[in-house]
Amino acid sequence: MVFSSISFLFAFLPAALVLYRIVPARARTVLLVLISLLFYAWGDVTHLPLLLFSVIFTYVAGMEIGLYKVRRQKRSARRALILAVAVHVIVLGFYKYTDFFMQNLASLFRREPAASGIALPIGISFFTFSAISYLADIYMDRAEPESNFLYAAAYITMFPKLISGPIAQFKDMQDQFTAPRMTKQGLLAGTRLFLVGLYKKVLLADNLGMIYAGIQTLDTMAAGTAWMAMAMYSLQLFFDFSGYSDMAIGLAQMLGFTIDRNFDYPYVADGMGDFWRRWHISLGAWFRDYVYIPLGGNRCSTRRQIFNLSVVWLLTGFWHGAAWTFVFWGIWHGFFVMLERFVFRDIRQLIPRVLRIAVTVLIAFFGWVFFASPNMGYAFRWISRMFGSDGLGFADAATGYYFRSSLVLLIISVLCCTPRFGRWLNGLSWHKGKAGAYVSSVVYVLLLICSIAYIVGSSYVSFLYFAF
Amino acid sequence: MTDPRFWKFIKWLLIIVLAVFLISGRLSNRISITDFSTMAKAVTEATDLTPMQEADNQMLKRLYGLDSSLYDGVLLYYPTTNMGAEELLLVKMADTSQAAEVQAAMENRLATQKKSFDGYGAEQTAMLEKSILKVRGNYALFISAEDPVKVRQAFDRNY
Numbered sequence: 001m002v003f004s005s006i007s008f009l010f011a012f013l014p015a016a017l018v019l020y021r022i023v024p025a026r027a028r029t030v031l032l033v034l035i036s037l038l039f040y041a042w043g044d045v046t047h048l049p050l051l052l053f054s055v056i057f058t059y060v061a062g063m064e065i066g067l068y069k070v071r072r073q074k075r076s077a078r079r080a081l082i083l084a085v086a087v088h089v090i091v092l093g094f095y096k097y098t099d100f101f102m103q104n105l106a107s108l109f110r111r112e113p114a115a116s117g118i119a120l121p122i123g124i125s126f127f128t129f130s131a132i133s134y135l136a137d138i139y140m141d142r143a144e145p146e147s148n149f150l151y152a153a154a155y156i157t158m159f160p161k162l163i164s165g166p167i168a169q170f171k172d173m174q175d176q177f178t179a180p181r182m183t184k185q186g187l188l189a190g191t192r193l194f195l196v197g198l199y200k201k202v203l204l205a206d207n208l209g210m211i212y213a214g215i216q217t218l219d220t221m222a223a224g225t226a227w228m229a230m231a232m233y234s235l236q237l238f239f240d241f242s243g244y245s246d247m248a249i250g251l252a253q254m255l256g257f258t259i260d261r262n263f264d265y266p267y268v269a270d271g272m273g274d275f276w277r278r279w280h281i282s283l284g285a286w287f288r289d290y291v292y293i294p295l296g297g298n299r300c301s302t303r304r305q306i307f308n309l310s311v312v313w314l315l316t317g318f319w320h321g322a323a324w325t326f327v328f329w330g331i332w333h334g335f336f337v338m339l340e341r342f343v344f345r346d347i348r349q350l351i352p353r354v355l356r357i358a359v360t361v362l363i364a365f366f367g368w369v370f371f372a373s374p375n376m377g378y379a380f381r382w383i384s385r386m387f388g389s390d391g392l393g394f395a396d397a398a399t400g401y402y403f404r405s406s407l408v409l410l411i412i413s414v415l416c417c418t419p420r421f422g423r424w425l426n427g428l429s430w431h432k433g434k435a436g437a438y439v440s441s442v443v444y445v446l447l448l449i450c451s452i453a454y455i456v457g458s459s460y461v462s463f464l465y466f467a468f
Numbered sequence: 469m470t471d472p473r474f475w476k477f478i479k480w481l482l483i484i485v486l487a488v489f490l491i492s493g494r495l496s497n498r499i500s501i502t503d504f505s506t507m508a509k510a511v512t513e514a515t516d517l518t519p520m521q522e523a524d525n526q527m528l529k530r531l532y533g534l535d536s537s538l539y540d541g542v543l544l545y546y547p548t549t550n551m552g553a554e555e556l557l558l559v560k561m562a563d564t565s566q567a568a569e570v571q572a573a574m575e576n577r578l579a580t581q582k583k584s585f586d587g588y589g590a591e592q593t594a595m596l597e598k599s600i601l602k603v604r605g606n607y608a609l610f611i612s613a614e615d616p617v618k619v620r621q622a623f624d625r626n627y
Contacts, residue, residue, distance in 0.1 A: 001568055043568040046605075049489070057482045064475035076472070080479075087483060094490060119499040119564045119605055213537060 001042040003194075003247045004201050004455060012039065013251075016159075020255060021182060028180055029150045032255065036159035040122070043163070047121035050091070051157065057087065058131040059152040062138050066145025069138070081139045085132055092128045095120055100322035123163035125319060129286055130156050134170040136290050142171040151177040160251035164244050166262040166282035169289065173257070180256035190253030192444060196422070197246030199447040202454050204413055205240035208232050211406045215398075222392040224399040226385035232406070233372045234365045235413045238267065241280070266364070267417040270356035271348060272336040275364055283319075287312050302342065309338055320371070325379060329370040336363050499606040500627045504541030504560045507607065507626050511558055512543070514622035515613045519554045520545035532573040538562065539570075540606075553581060553592035555599075556619070557610040564606055571603045574610040581612070 001008050016035045023031050041048045061084035068077035098118050134155060137143035146152040155173050156162075212232040215225055245262035252259045262282050269275035276284050295308040317330015340348065348356065366383070373379035381389075388394065415421055428440035500507075523544040525536045536542040541560035547553065555577075559570050578599060585592040599612035600620050604627060611619040 005569070005572060007572055044564060053482065053486055053489075057479065057486070060475050060478045060482060064472045064479060067470065067472035067475065071472070073472075080472075080476070084479070087486070091486070091490075122565050217537075 001039055003244065003251075004198055004451075006455060009452070009455075012042075017187075017254060025179075028182075029148075029154050029177060032159075032180075033150060033153045033157055036154070036157040036162055039159040040157065040162060044122040046119075047124075050121055050124075051127060054088070054091070054127055054131050055153045055156050057084070058134050058156060059146070059149050061087075062135055062145045062152060063147070065135060065138050069141070069145075077139060081135055084135050088128050088131055092124060094118070095124055097322045126165045126167060127156055127162060129167045129283075130161075130170070132290065133167065133286065137170040137174075143174045146174065158252070158257070160248040160255070160257075161259065164241070164248070165280075166245055166248060166259055167286050168259045168282060169285065172260070176257050182254075182256040186253050186256055190250040190255075192250070193253060194247050194250030195444050195447050195451070196425075197243040197248075197250060198451045200239040200243030200246065200416070202243075202451040203447075204409070204416065205236050205243055206454070207409055208236035208239065208406075208413060211402060211409070212236055215402060218398060220390040220392060221385055222390065222394060222396040222399050223386055223388040224395040225402060226382060228399065228402055228406075229382070230365050230369055230386065231410075234267075234368045235410075235417070237368060237371070238263075238417065239413065265417065265419050267361055268357055268419070269360050269364075270353050271360055272333065272340050272363060275360055276333070276337065279364075283316070287316060291315060306338060306342070309334055309341075313337070323374075324376055325370045325373050328376065328379075329367050332363075332367045332370065499564065500604075502607075502626050504543075504558075507560065507623070508541070508543045508558055510622045510626040511556065511609065511611070511619050512545075514619045515556065515611065515615070517545055517556075519548055519552050520556065521548050532557065532577050534559070534570065534573050539566065551589070551592070553585060553589070553595045553612055554614075555581070555610065555612045557608075558623075559608040561606045561608065567603050567606075567608065570608045571601070574601050574608065578610070578612075 001012060003009075019035070020028060020031060037048065037051070040051055061080060065077050065080045065084070068074075068080060095118055134143075134146075134152065138145045146155075151174070154177050155170055161168055209232075212229055215221065215229040215232065218225065221229075242263035249259045249261060260281065262280060264278040264281065266275050266279035269278050292308055292312050295311060296304055297308065298305050300308070313330045313334025314327065315330070316333070317327045320326045320329070351359075369382050370376075370379045373382060425440055425443060428436040428443075523531070523546050525542075527546065528534055528536055528542060528544050531544070531546060534542070539559050540562050541558075543556070543558045545554075545556040547555060557574060557577075561567060561570060578596065578601065582593065582596050585596065595614070596612055598616060599610070600616040602609045602620060602623065604624075607623070607627060609620065609623045613619065
């Protein structure tokens, strides 16, 4: 089920919130698990057994690792962790990467590639990473093994974050399950965040996506149109995923849970390192805590650091999808992160901040070209078009048409990429007394009305990150 | 329960169960590799298309709220007159994450049609009551016709 669908907004969510509010506190966790399983089944009932397996297996393996730790049997605990993580990775690999490997093997042996026909379960990358976080946190003594099965199940299946994250780590969530507090303040703050996310997704991302899809249908395009396509997709992806994350975090807040923010205005980052502290923060933190630091992090030689970073960025790319374009995208980001850290570290502060932001945005946007392309050839063709390979100059009639028809949307989108609008709205809500609160309420209600009107009047557009 | 060997035993049992399920394909929800034109031919040949007409993308958007460019294949036949309830929609999804949206769109359309004929179109209501909506892997089918079972059988045979 999609957060921005009528059935979720007017049936599932109100019913879930009312039920969650009226049941006794001790029954809330079991209710949360049941609601989450129903939420998953609504979208992908055939893979529900896989999700259940993941939950039960993680709980059992967590208990085993925890008991080995209590008995100080470090080796056994380590072996149990490696096996459990391997099972999760193999399952993820089976569903997500079988076709990729089959196609590459076929082309290696010059055979006709055959499709495996294996469907990708919704959210598998996210719930697998949650499960690994659960196991690793127990192994690293960052969390206690959860003896209550329901808490472990609630952590992995919790519906706000189940399908597209954020990948909240178990150590940050464990205590919250013992006493989830559904408060009026949490409900209000969560609703606000949810509405902002809904607006980002429905009014910004979907409209940007429509223009991008329109440009994509052109057989030839002027350089300016190709640049516009890159900007449209980059903005769509940001509003789509950050909108989903805001909705997820808002929903969790309504239910009494705190999940850290997943996006922090990444398009005003002044370096690639900074960009990744602002974009999909929970994924970056996951790779840092469970891959980069265990590999040695930055407390080692430069050569080893480069190796560690290469592994992380290769995996980051591969995690996003089973295609060479994603692998290249990971390498692209890793390359610039390393360049910034090892080559330009001392001189980057001499460059004006505006210029640093512009360069960062440009690198990120070029990266999205690979991210959006179905294959490497398509990506390079797109880039060559940005430099006029279609021979239509910088702008033609289509460029003018798309620019004019998207100008207002582009201005609003660029403004929403900066913290200004959010700060203004928050300032009204919290610091400007009653009048400010009324104004902010009106803004939120308007956002809701516009979003609903748009949902009712338009076609369904899935979240881009559902595919990962 | 405080002996890790107990949990280790359960863990291995689970791994065996998983392996069996993966190998038998029970958990894999195999998607169909039948190409869209083959499937479309099979389902259209299984029903009488006379009371229906083929729709374009605009009509698909109007009736179902779906955008055909997002899917691998879409075929819609809708009634030639306002008094008809015959309809056929076949969608091949780009990935199974689109299944919920397509299913919801089909359900909405069915509900709207039922509401339209409620109270005065007994024949049409009866036809809509026996209509079939099926989502399987990467394909979705909605058929409202005299004999929808035949269409479903053609769909299943070719999946």
